[in-house]
Amino acid sequence: MKYPILIAIALLSATISLEAQQKAPAAGVKTAAAPPAKGYVTPKTPWGDPDIQGTWTSDDCIGTPLNRPANLGNKAFYTEQELAQREGQLARQAAADSQEFAPTDARVGTGPPSHWAERARRPCKQTSLVVDPPNGRTPDMLPEARSRHVPEGAGNNNPKADSWEDFSYYIRCISRGVTGSILPVIYGNGQQIVQGKGYVMILQEMVHEARVIPLDNRPHESSNIRSYMGDARGHWDGNTLVVETTNFLNGKNGIGLNGGGTPTTDALKLTERYTRTDPNTIQYEVTVDDPKTYVQPFKVAFPLTQEPGYENFEYACHEGNYAMFDSLSGARAQERAAAEAAKKK
Amino acid sequence: MRKALVVLFAAVVLLSVTVPAFAHHAFAAEFDAAKPVKFKGTVTKMEWINPHAWIHIDVKGEDGKVTPWMIEAAAPNALLRRGWTKSSLPVGTEIMVEGYQAKDGANRANGSIITFTDGKKLFVGSSAGDPGAAPGTTFK
Numbered sequence: 467m468k469y470p471i472l473i474a475i476a477l478l479s480a481t482i483s484l485e486a487q488q489k490a491p492a493a494g495v496k497t498a499a500a501p502p503a504k505g506y507v508t509p510k511t512p513w514g515d516p517d518i519q520g521t522w523t524s525d526d527c528i529g530t531p532l533n534r535p536a537n538l539g540n541k542a543f544y545t546e547q548e549l550a551q552r553e554g555q556l557a558r559q560a561a562a563d564s565q566e567f568a569p570t571d572a573r574v575g576t577g578p579p580s581h582w583a584e585r586a587r588r589p590c591k592q593t594s595l596v597v598d599p600p601n602g603r604t605p606d607m608l609p610e611a612r613s614r615h616v617p618e619g620a621g622n623n624n625p626k627a628d629s630w631e632d633f634s635y636y637i638r639c640i641s642r643g644v645t646g647s648i649l650p651v652i653y654g655n656g657q658q659i660v661q662g663k664g665y666v667m668i669l670q671e672m673v674h675e676a677r678v679i680p681l682d683n684r685p686h687e688s689s690n691i692r693s694y695m696g697d698a699r700g701h702w703d704g705n706t707l708v709v710e711t712t713n714f715l716n717g718k719n720g721i722g723l724n725g726g727g728t729p730t731t732d733a734l735k736l737t738e739r740y741t742r743t744d745p746n747t748i749q750y751e752v753t754v755d756d757p758k759t760y761v762q763p764f765k766v767a768f769p770l771t772q773e774p775g776y777e778n779f780e781y782a783c784h785e786g787n788y789a790m791f792d793s794l795s796g797a798r799a800q801e802r803a804a805a806e807a808a809k810k811k
Numbered sequence: 812m813r814k815a816l817v818v819l820f821a822a823v824v825l826l827s828v829t830v831p832a833f834a835h836h837a838f839a840a841e842f843d844a845a846k847p848v849k850f851k852g853t854v855t856k857m858e859w860i861n862p863h864a865w866i867h868i869d870v871k872g873e874d875g876k877v878t879p880w881m882i883e884a885a886a887p888n889a890l891l892r893r894g895w896t897k898s899s900l901p902v903g904t905e906i907m908v909e910g911y912q913a914k915d916g917a918n919r920a921n922g923s924i925i926t927f928t929d930g931k932k933l934f935v936g937s938s939a940g941d942p943g944a945a946p947g948t949t950f951k
Contacts, residue, residue: 567930574923576842576911581925581934582885584892618840627840639862653889671888779888786860788881788919793840796914 503744508705513663515681516705518742521658521777522770524650524750527590528583530768532649532722534594534602542602543591552589559585583652587773595649597751598765604721611728611759614717618793620726627797630790636724637790639783641694642673643718644711644736645752646725650768656778657770659740666700666707671778672724679709686712692732694718707740721754721766731758746772842921846912851928852880854904859887859897866922868906882908882922885934893934906933 502508509517534541544552563585594602618627620634627633636642647670648657654672661667668677679700687697697713714734720727734756741749751767754760852868864884869877884890900906907930910923925933 566932568924568926568932570930572924574847574909574911576844576921576923577838579921579923579934581893581932582889584889653886653892672886776892779891781886781888782861784861786858786865787862788865789841789863789883792842792913792915792917792919795917796841796843799915 502705502741506744508742511661511663515661515663516702516707516742517661518666518707518740518748519659519661520772521656522748522772523655523657523776524648524768524770525584525655525773526586526588526771527592527595527650527768528586528652528655530590530592530595530650532595532766533604534596536601536603538593538602540600540602541593542597542600544589544593549589549591556586556589578652584655587771590768592768595766595768596764597767599762605760605762605764607728607759608761614728614759616720616728620720620724621722621728627794630794633790633793634725635694635719636673636726637793639673639787641675641719642725643714643720643730644677644695644698644738645721645754645766646719646723647673647675647695648750648752648770649723649766651723654781656776658778666709669778672781673783674781689713692716696734696736703739705741707738709736709738709740711736711738721756728759730754730756733758740770743769838921841913842911843914844911846914846916847910848912848920849907849909850880851905851907854900854902854906855879856902857884857900859890862886864890866900866906866925868908878918880908880918880920882910882920882925884922884925895934900933 511517596602617634619637656671658669666679679698681700692713692715696711698711700709712735716732717729719725737753739751743749748770753765755763850870852870855867858865866882905928907926910921913919
């Protein structure tokens, strides 16, 4: 009867946690980026642009949900007390990680094991990655968007994997899109920013995107020219790099982690803001405006940090993607089993 | 009571160390929850490839017959960041694997728990399988 006890404890813990969350004082609704640290002067490149170069990672918000749990309402940030609890969780996680022996009662699952994951170094202060609207949730989708097909691996848990084309563009190693390439996921969150006169380049580790962003006020490409990562144009607003990206392909990636969720359309416009707030932090935010998918624009934000020894490594995604083969042959095996079961009836 | 507290602590630790759903691929599409596997094998090679490394092992059956198996490991970059090097798992090392077999019945498995034969963890991190990591999305 071990499992009923564990389930009861899990439910009890969830209830306690829910109550604690409901009783916690509501924090102010903050949606703006954290202001630069007092007295911090953004360094400049030799040609006078704000210098945001370095290799940054969104690791600290690994596990923070895109959409805030509804019971948290407009509470955008954890309280100091809750952050201390989360710090304790990270410490327990580190302690569990450093145990020499595997626990004898470790659970076996079909999901990615915990030992696969990279770790946050400090607790994420936010309760969700969506920061505006104030409830921290993506706005409603239009009826047509709600019926749009979501590929396997991008949120479709009931797939019919007839072909590799039924899988998400991420699983196919093609692209995670702009937001999917920077939102924190379990590993590979590196963002290397390199500046040249008139350009910013952002090299994103997983799926290996390089965004080359011109800063010379040139117009966007013709609307006939479209791509997974869109056509980016940047400019400086004070010390903040503003990047406006349009010309996306229709119906490819969603806005979520790794490009998951309902695919966005060719009407998508993303406006990103990168503000260095101290030597090792960039506050990142992106406004998502896709009038063919959402009833209103919304904003996602989280910090990027520089960490000692952290660097980007090559990610040659299709080098040995056995998982694609296994998933397709697994679907065929299921079909055969279903056909045999039907024959026996 | 003491035992209950230990169980409670273990449950809290387990709850706190779960990871979010997104790995490189759809796990439930690849591995079969109805085919649990647990065996000892000898490492024949480790493929440091993207998007995931794979450990190749030879598994000796009770009849002495040797069957090659492949065990999926983390992304090479994540392994490196968590302290792994090319020499971390020499050929000939004996390991224990617990996980689930590929849906198509091939000798491939996810390595939910991988240890040395004395129970020492092979990987730096926790080795508990993550029950919350079914493929899906946190996006509505």
